[in-house]
């Protein structure tokens with residue numbers, strides 16, 4: 051089922067999400083819904099808070115970016131109870147966008163290498179390193195679990211320039227080709 055994507059201004063996007071247990075109700079269906087919603091909106095990642103659930107879970111499928119980075123060929127994964135334990139490597143600036151902030155793309159600086167602990171959809175534990183584009187996609191989605199949006203990480207000048215636009219977006223002044231949920235609960 052395609053779920054509405056929460057838009058900047060929604061409280062859920064600012065909460066620190068909680069770990070879940072193995073008996074979390076209807077987890078498999080929820081993961082399926084996350085993937086379906088992500089594909090429907092042409093995203094390469096989607097975090098649970100973006101569909102109004104404050105739990106530490108996100109999915110990624112960056113395989114469509116294979117042409118830009120061959121290492122992304124099979125980069126389709128589920129991250130449950132994700133915790134980044136190390137960030138290292140160079141700090142690189144790259145343009146990012148977010149389904150929760152339609153129409154905005156800005157340069158964001160991030161480390162090129164991370165170490166992350168998580169469980170997959172079969173509750174297998176992983177403690178892994180990721181680099182390059184994979185590390186970037188993970189860090190963007192991971193930030194959603196901590197209530198952080200990429201527009202929090204832009205330069206002070208860009209932040210000032212964005213202020214009015216972000217306010218407009220939170221009030222519903224934007225166009226998106228996918229189903230959305232505004233901060234006041236309106237679904238469009």
Ligand SMILES: [Zn+2]
Pocket residue numbers: 147148149150190191194
């Ligand atoms: Zn995002």
